Amino acid sequence: MNRSVPRVRLPVRRKAHRVRKGTFLSLLTGPEAVAGLVERVTAAGDEAVESWPGRPSVVLFDEASRVLTRGVCQRAGVPLDDAGSIARDLVAMVDGFATPGPRHWRARRARARCEAWLGRLVEDVREGTVTAPAGSVLDVVVRHRDADGGSLDPHTAAVELLNVIRPTVAVCWFVAYAGHALRASPDVRERLREDDAAYAVAFAHELRRFYPFAPFLGGRAVTDLEWRGEPIPSGTLILLDLYGQNHDPDLRDEPYAFHPDRFLDRPPHRDELVPQGGGDRTAGHRCPGEDITIALLAALWPRLARLEYDVPEQDLRIPLNRMPSRVRSGFVIESVRVPAAVQGAARAAG
Ligand code: HEM
Incomplete structure (x- = not known):
């Protein structure tokens, strides 16, 4: 592709939004911030797991959504009264991102509820009835001044907070996909139990490669381009085939087999693995949260792999005509047993 793409001039409001998004997101995406988030999420996960042995069944997708909501909100300094309903709204927003119809409307209603909740929180912090932990995302958003010196109105502040929390x-x-993967590959589950950080990261890469989230991304050429001699006029719709690239047999052996080892001694090249978008993360269509995703999966699944549980009959299909796709049942586990060694380790860590 012609790399000397001219910069596009953004309207002032969109430009201010981009600057703010970069500022607020950097509070979550630096190495220390990622470690802090992982700590909160794993602590929330350990706490949740304590109740699992007493429950008839656990739906991993739902449980993980609540654990992630608790962890990210704690890390962002956002107090939560009801993690369950907020988690449901955040999931609804992600679930409706690329779909017309009922899922899209559900997402819009969920967004409106979350924006109202966070807008009220911003007002409460400004009125002094709620304290934002110093340096937290909430604190930084509430005190933020745009280039013109103005503070953010409560709705805009809520949108910015949501942009950090939701993704x-x-x-x-992927937590539910991991349950699906380990059911089919008990050997991988054994390896994950060995507390090998490099293997856990390789597992996270393979999980993101193997399972579909967004099968493709669409965008429009903002100017006339050329790709390998092929002219692409400005305005052309371009689709990036994420699933195809992640399963391309020219890039790897046995693309439809689940083998974390393929990433063990060789981290993936930027353009080889594109489950969260492609190109450069600062200028391309690439998710800025890849490091967070990898770190969370690499921290959560070795812990979950050490649990004993049964997998009952359920609908484990993953429809490829749904975007984002998901394990239909959410991955249900039953009769969860927490081995004594795991209980001891969680207590020592806590
Ligand atoms: C299941 C895990 C995730 C998947 C599959 C995913 C995927 C994606 C994709 C496909 C995009 C669109 C890229 C584009 O078209 O420009 C995106 C954007 C984005 N992601 Fe993620 N993401 C995930 C997790 C995260 C996490 C943990 C964060 C951390 C905060 C995050 C933050 C963002 C942000 C802020 C954008 C918008 C970037 C922009 O507008 O410039 N994502 N993500």
Whole structure:
């Protein structure tokens, strides 16, 4: 592709939004911030797991969405009264991102509820009835001044907060996929139990490669381009085939087999693995939360792999005509047993 793409001039409001998004997101995406988020999420996960042995069944997708919601909100300094309903709204927003019809309307209603909740929170912090932890995302958003010196109105502040909180919850899709993967590959589950950080990261890469979230991304050429000699006029709709690239047999052996080892000694090249968009993360269509996603999956699944549980009959299909796709049942587990060694480790960590 012609790399000397001219910069597009953005309207002032969109430009201010981009600057703010970069500022607020950097509070979650630096290495220390990622470690802090992982700590909160794993602590929320350990707490949740304590109740599982007493329950008839656990739906991993739903449980992970609540754990991720608690972890990210704690990390962002956002107090939660009812993690369950907020998690449901955050999932609804991710679930409706590329779909017309009922899922889209549900997403819009969920967005309106979350924006109202966070807008009220911003007002409460400004009135002094709620305290935002110093340096937290909430604190920074509430005190933010745009280039013109103005503070954010409550609705805009709520939108910015939501942009930081919402995407983390999408990781619950991959938590459920991981349950699906380990059911089919007990050897991988054994390896994950060995507490090998490099293997856990390779597992996270393979999970994102193997399972579909967004099968493709669409965008319009903002100027006349050329791709390998092929002229692409400005305005052309371009689709990036994420699923195809992740399963391309020219890039890897046995693309339809689940083998974390393929990433063990060789981290994936930027353009080889594109489950969360492609190109450069600062200028291309690539998710800025990849490191967070990998770190969360690499921290959560070795813990879950150490649990003993049964997998009952359920609908484990993953429809490829749904976007984002998901394990239909959410991946249900039953009769969860927490081995004594895991209980001891969680207590020591806590
Ligand atoms: C299941 C895990 C995730 C998947 C599959 C995913 C996927 C994606 C995709 C496909 C895009 C669109 C890229 C584009 O077209 O430009 C995107 C954008 C984005 N993602 Fe993620 N993401 C995930 C997790 C996260 C996490 C954990 C964060 C952390 C905060 C995050 C933050 C964002 C943001 C802020 C954008 C918008 C970027 C922009 O507008 O410039 N994502 N993600």
